[in-house]
Amino acid sequence: MRKYLFIFKTQIISNLQYVGNVLIGFIGNFVMLFILFNLWKYLYSDPSELINGYNMFQMTWYVIITELLWMSLGGRKLVGKISEDVITGNVAYNINKPYSYVGYVLATHLGDIFIKSIVLSILFMITGLVFLGGFPSLTLVNVLVIILTMILATVISTLFASSIGLLAFFFENSRSFWWLYSKFILILGTIFPIEFFPGVLQKILSFSPVFVSSYGPAKLFVDFSWSTAWEILLAQLIYLAISYGICEFIYRKGVRKINVNGG
Amino acid sequence: MSVIEVKNLSKTFKVKIKDKGLKGSLKAIFKPKYKLVKAVKSIDFSVEKGEMVAFIGPNGAGKSTTIKMLTSILYPDKGKIKVMGLDPAKDRKKLAYEIGTMFGQKEQLWTHLSPYDNFKFFGAIFDIPEPVVEKKIKELSMLFELDEFINTPVRNLSLGQRIRCEIVASLIHEPKILFLDEPTIGLDPVVKENIRTLIKRMNKEYKTTIFLTSHDVGDIEKLCKRVIIVNDGQIVLDDSMENLKYHYLNKKIVDAKMKEKINLDDEDGITILKDKGYNLKIEVDITKRSISDALKLLNPDNIIDINISNVPLEDIIANIYKSKK
């Protein structure tokens, strides 16, 4: 574990210099939030009106949290980097190293996005405050639980993104899979809470990665209850195991393919 | 007739300086600091038709900046340039038809296409009619010995083959002047030699004026009759290769291994470079003292091994840099 912590720390330090880039990048994020805020304002004729159980205040905060999770993730870059590693054969250098590749990727990427996530969190909170004039009422313990679910959500998403990047072992265009995955999360998980979808789809979504990687933390933020919190944490733990397993499995399969090719 | 005329040419770059670390980055965003770098300081020279001129100097001396001003890539701050009677800063397109350029560090070919398709593309860029291009490609591929791989995608060629293709690409429109910026950078000695022979052959065949920058003394020695040496943005020497050699090559280095120690002091025409008892290195100025004279001083019976050589051109140039500073 210590070596992963070390990788994580080094990565954080080397990313300190890019804070300026995060600030400029935020302009783009802000615009996205601005558009969605306008959309909700247009949709809600009266801010206290409830649509599928959400008022405008909750709806906007929901989007802010899901967008924050998504923007912090940097998934496209991660998928690009891993598939590049696979295609150029760099991944082979990791085979003989005394660490788990999945652990290495996780530590590097989380270190990579650590600073960015913190800066973005602050900026997104300010944005929400400017748009809506206040936060949902939460206790300190609630906030800590929400942060925990956000971290878990990011870890799970990182593992899924890594798995997709590793698909480059088998498919030339692994980035296309990332597109599909990102569309899936963006359409079904960030703009609307899953309550907005018809019955069957709602059922499916509550078992899908959407529930653990974006809906969960955002739902807790706008409408905290302990029963939902436990439910989400449990689902996240299960998904953590699943996503880790998938990632490790694809990596092992893929590496074997390299060895065969290398003769 | 001069094909290149340069008068009083200067160029200054504004370079942003950034302090290290996060604080430095933040500072650079809000309050950038600049430093003025004078890359070229008021230089003058001219080049006659058909000449092969070497334009040399250490890194950052201003040679690339100059060649880039001559080819319209950079805007000069001050001074006058006429290339084929045109002002590069104003008549970029017109000038482009007259000159060819090859920058060793900047490839211009499409790597997924064959040299042949690339040459056809360059033919289109320079508005050359189809049959003329075909003929020209045939001719040049013969001269540069490209036949073997003219239909192989460029990305599958060796570096040497690529450079040959790059040169041919810059010759498709029959330029009157060819600018070569570090043409042999990164090549192995055999390939370098091959490229030089080809450039020489081309100069003979087409009487193209060649203006070349290089780090490589071999390029200059083998190719050019005239040398312009720049350092720190100024011309420190503009002379014929022969003169350069005459002035500096009438010195010989004698490196001898002796049986017994001898005591020798600097005297007229002899400079001691190194004296380690049994190993002796002296410089002999043959205008003042003949080699046989010098050998007599050493006593031929006392010599185990001896090596007499010219002063390497690198050292000559280095000396000129130093003395002119």
Next chain:
Amino acid sequence: MLTEVKKQLKVSLLSVKYGFMREALNKASLFSSIFFMIINNSCMIVQWIVLFSLKDNFGGYSFKEVLLLWGLAASTYGVSRFFFRKSFNLSQTIVSGALDNYIVQPKSVLLSAIISECEPSALGDIIFGYIMYFMYGFKIHTFILFTLFTITGGLMIVAVAVILGSLSFWLTNSDQIADVGNSLVTNFATYPDGIFKGVARMMLYTIIPVGITNFIPARAIISFNPTLLLINIGATILFILTAFAIFYRGLRRYSSSNLMNARV
């Protein structure tokens, strides 16, 4: 003058052809990236299905009209990325000193710098755009208008990219600003202008010219009005001229970078 334009066009088309040939070397990856892009765009329809289940009119647009808006956004984006992909990397081209090779050629430096590479998945965007148009409803005259607006809109997006990319002549690290600016243009393009009010709305018709590339064309297709057409064409020409002017102004400051690398 006219022959010069013709010769320039010949070289530019050849560049597009060669750029596309590079991508077409691998047929499977070419088709899959086009196909995925169509699927990718189609996903967004889900969002509007949900939104229209909550309200039957967004900023004056019906569902079909939103599809039209989407179609325009996709096809203009596609044209800009397919033919002029490198205009979105102009900053890097300038900073890395890659303009040298174009400057020594007797053709337009700007066009050489922004053509020469092609984004194959953008073909998927163009196809998707037309699919959306057909879902909105086909009529000869709107088809011609849609095609015209696809071209003008694509050129307008490229002009904005060139203006943003040219900032690199003056500013260091402006490539990030350019990226953000370019994404603004695409982000706004898919939402009806009616949901924005005040300053935001004004910006969409000026500095972020989405209003001119998308909202005005959509309105002109829904009910034709020659003034809208003229505004669109006029604004496109204005943006293109501005882009050229700024780029060539900046080119005087170009510092062909391998020297800088050696120096700093």
